[in-house]
Amino acid sequence: MFKIIIFTFEQALASVGIALLAGIPGAYFIARKTFPAKKILKSLSVIPLCVPALMAALGYISALGLAGWYNRILISLFSLKEPPLRFLYSFSGIAITQGFYNFPLIMKSTADVLSQLDHSPEESAELLGAGQIKIFFTITLPRIIPAIIAGAVPVFIFCYFSFMIILMFGIPGSSTIETEIYFAARMHKPFSKILLLCTTETILAIIVIFTGTLYEKKSEQITENSFSIKKQTPVSFSKKEFPFAALYFIIIFIFFVIPFFSIPLNSFFGTNDTYPTLKYWKFILSSKSFIPSVTTSIIQASITGLLCTATAIIFSTATRLCPHSGIKQIIKTIPLLPMAISSVAASVIILKITALSEYNTNLITLCAVQTFLYWPFAFRQIYASASRISDEVIFSAKLLSNSKTQFLTEVFFPATKRSCISAFLFSFAISIGDASLPVVLAIPEYTSLALFTYRLFGYRFPAACCTSMILGIVCITLCILAEKIGDQK
Template sequence: MNFFQITHVVRFTIVQAICSTILALLIGLPASFFCGRRKFFGRKFLLSLSVVPFCIPPLIIALGYVTFLGLNGGLNHFLMFVFGLKKPPVQILYSFFGLVLAHGFYNFPLIMKNVCDTWENLPSGAAETARLLGAKEIRVFRTVTIYQLLPSIVSSSMLVFIYCFLSFILVLLFGGVGISTLEVEIYKAARASLNFNKVAILATIETIILCIIIVLYSFVEQKSLRLKELNVYYMNEKKSISGMLEFLTFTVLVFIIFLFFIFPLAGIVFNAFTSSKTANAFNLSSFSTIFRMKSFLPSVKSSVLVGLCTGTLCTIFGFVYVAILKFIEIKTEKFRILLKIIPMLPMTVSSVVVGVVITMIVRRGNPFWLIFAQAILTLPLSFRVIYPYIEKIPFNTMDSAILISKNKIDIVFRVMIPICAKGLVSAFGFSFAVSVGDATLPLVLAIPKFDTLSLFCYRLAGAYRFNEACAAGLILGFLCVFIFTFSNINFKKKKSGDIICIL
């Protein structure tokens, strides 16, 4: 692989991640304004979409776009029926624009939730002073509000960029001619051509880029968290949507979100309960077909087992590190940020690279390595969920515990675990959902006679058996959402929400 080819792949990976992030911003920022500053019917539902990137696997999102925006998708069938067309008018999916579309709409809830929480907690002093001096709303936003929101916008944008930069399944499924990212090229070099020199070069470039972004993200995110912790006394009351411009903007925004986000997800449900063999009549034939497959039930059992082990191991790793941070006396802010960067380092190494390295070491993957690798890769999520609970333990409580406890282990079990129990359960739910929905590591490791439900679903989609793939994807999505919801069901309602802890 020459220098020009490497440059092309790197450039394309960065460009598609930037374009996807820009699209997520274009949807997420207006949505955050309406959720953070306005009252309207469906606000809670819109905010609830922020859990989708964490509890709905990318594979299911890909299925949704195929079933709704594909050549034989629901949108094309509708347009052909209404306008009497003979050819599908929408042919954007297997292209650069289709990839950006999937990435942008899949990740816009992250920006919406993050910026919305900051917007709700902005102090009104500076803005009110500007209004008293005669500034109009647009000038208040341009000169005051945007600078207050900037840390949250930048930090959430960086997170979306990282997710799009490391995207694998969506690129693998939607990648047309000439569409290939670093992740896909590393996978092809390792599995198809066995060119490990190429793997090493591409993996090094990818890791260097991600290291730079992670360091920048950690510093910007620290400023963003300070704004989210502002006293609620300064919060502004939400107003109803008013004015023709606001109403039109809101209407267009909701239409776009439904068209490119809600309807594709609904398309999975529709296709799971229909079949082309029965003229798209509602039935359970797709579920009946997958239940008769010999590999289906073993794949469900494997997914649950791997998810439980990964969730438990990742939660333990995250809690132990956070507890150590609490016991260490950190004198400087920069050293504190540095220690918080360490558990984020797994984000600098992709699932594909980890899988390839494991196969180079042990030749053939096994469930143990799959669980261990997933636990390490999901550590940043676990850390970000648990850290706020431990951090909020008052210093006088810790001092009292140190005086009356026999040792630090006693403090952990008597003070830390009871206080952050909800955070531990939530971290487990996040880790379980991410593990069960991951099709990348099982695909790269290629464990003999071992299928996960996500890999089972991917193979059905690869064989163009979309109805059966949607049925399996629906079961996979239900499993992820159920565990995620169950892990948060008894939590006390907070203004900022638990999701924002990982942002």
């Protein structure tokens, strides 16, 4: 078990390391520089939250796999007999995939704080003759470390709980706590061993998450205390900076952009196809499982979205109206707890409960587990709007309202309705892209679009890319829409 824990932490830390190397320069460019692709770079922050891990795995296999586009091009150019790039199905492949997949999270959280920093210390150092690199490492970097750690913690948790990428890459002899729980349940090992794995995983995750919240508060304090200070106006790249910036964008293009663009390419080009073809799309659209999977996905995501939003509204209202600061802090910690429980651990425990009660898992079970795991994301959005309602307004509303229902319908809902819609759309997107829970729960006669994609992966890879492309478009569209609605004042 100790070996499994070590490997879990090693792959998560290695992934975070790559995410930091890719995210911090991007944050600096967004906050301090002007360039044509700035909006595109900023928009990448929606990818880790909106694009399912299943799609990310397919993308990197499409580009960097043994039959991926990079190997196809190299074999064709140099007349090679064997694919030269073989690192994807290894520890390095997992770290690169997860690191570049999640780097926009670190980039966004760091850029938000970096853009609000007081520029006076850097300006003084520059007047004294310090170079830009020295200024960054001695003055700027130490001040944004809380923001970097606050962004690195969610990335660590996502990689720590990584299931689909580890499962699909299938490194022999290497297992994370998450995959070990899954295989232990599949092989009907003693539940005491499974429970020990789940408990260990959760305790370690709680420690990491609560550490992250401390640094998140420090990061928020930096932003809150920086509205009346001198901020740097973004400038163009200097001649010395341009080569480094060009190298950075080339790396991001190779290891982030191309993998995701490889998915639509593979939906038209199979391994042996010289010219584009629609046969894989025809196969999907004529499949008996396609329409039922789409229908089930919409129903599933709608139920989960509504349940997540309703739960978030209840907790947001209770937290905002709580008059005691101590109790309020306790209530605010409750949404952090589901984030420390993995989807696989939750599913395996549910399977054990249903087995004891002779109750078969079904769509409602899946939606209930998804709600338990995903409602904290909805809570953060809705509570952010609720916290902007002033204490004076709440006091006056309580005084003039005949009941709590009137307060909710006439004050709370109008003030948070955009966030509620945004939270529903975001929860819908997460639910519809989830393949991990359906795989683990193994619901009889159930198929969703994500599960259909996972099943196709093993024997019809181009067809899996077709359904993955549909899934990705839906998830990204919903997340962008949720962000635009949530940003409206």
